[in-house]
Amino acid sequence: MATLEAMAARFAEGRPVRFTGHGSKDFYGGPLGDAEPMSTLSLNGVMAYEPSELYVTAAAGTPVADVEALLARHGQHLAFEPPRFVGAASGGTGTIGGMVASGLSGPARATAGAVRDHVLGLTMLDAKGELLHFGGTVMKNVAGYDVSRLMAGSLGVLGLIAQVTLKVLPQPVATATLRFEAKQDKALLQMNRWGGQPLPVSASAWWDGALVVRLSGAEAAVRAAIHKLGGSAIPEAMAAPFWQGLRDQCDEFFLGARRAVQGGATLWRIAVPSTTPPMPLHGEQLVEWGGAQRWVVTPMAPAQVREVVAAAGGHATMFYANDKSAGTFSPLGPQLTRIHKELKRQFDPAGIFNPGRLYPDL
Structure with missing residues (x-):
């Protein structure tokens, strides 16, 4: 060429x-x-x-x-x-x-x-x-x-x-989205409990006191999961834009995070074991991937954030920040x-x- x-x-x-x-x-x-x-x-x-x-x-x-x-x-x-x-x-x-x-x-x-x-x-x-x-x-x-x-x-x-x-x-034959009221600690326990069961959970997200779970797969499997899990069903006309906004990072949380970044905060993308309890990080948080991915927008110093995350066995990436002098990605050890x-x-x-x-x- x-x-x-x-x-x-x-x-x-x-x-x-x-x-x-x-x-x-x-x-x-x-x-x-x-x-x-x-x-x-x-x-x-x-x-x-x-x-x-x-x-x-x-x-x-x-x-x-x-x-x-x-x-x-x-x-x-x-x-x-x-x-x-x-x-x-x-x-x-x-x-x-x-x-x-x-x-x-x-x-x-x-x-x-x-x-x-x-x-x-x-x-x-x-x-x-x-x-x-x-x-x-x-x-x-x-x-x-x-x-x-x-x-x-x-x-x-x-x-x-x-x-x-x-x-x-x-593409999955059937999808459904359920909503549950829960604090972060209860939501994390629930996500990990469901993760160990044969349920067609394809995505999950917790933010601002609400846990949202997407089911995808065969119609019979999705129907059975809805019956088992309960919660409030979200109409597909509302659920699809929610998941798309989360995917393309243009939903309410990410838009608010970008505004906060302009004021001096940092949006962190944090990877930790899914069973990690809520971490002592100040600021707005959104949890995905069954608890394994945590988004945190906070004014805390990078060293403080990484210390907390490292103690949980994870790593933290500066996603949106005005100052990345502390390094975008977690420092590597000598071998890596x-x-x-x-x-x-x-x-x-x-x-x-x-x-x-x-x-x-x-």
């Missing part, structure tokens, strides 16, 4: 570059710095789609929403519900390349798996300008070190994602630091790809 050839020639110049699509995730990770933007939007389109084989291959600059519209016409979807940021305050529209590079998943992540679990294969352009192919179109094709999944969450520091092959799944640096050296020895977006020295 002429576009990839031009990009490879640009790499040979040895100047730092940062890969970008519509810029919907420019806020995420470390500072953009002075690296020259390199757009992936010319890498656009679905290269292959086999509904019967449950996979789709799309170029990096293709909007996630476009791919999902194609899948929906065949009754299929990306089960991990990646944020598309359509209409979100972050601006722009999420692309396939950005989806993989950021590694962000939506409400169904706890039951459907993360982005990396759905990446079957990937083509990337390395610092030498070589086009590398990894994986295939089925899970059993993956052998040895799975580089295609390694790219998920790498924020572009290892190379340019050119195209991705993803596993797709049928060595692994990260060696991977960076192998794929990008000159250090020109997205410098500082993942960690300051990568």
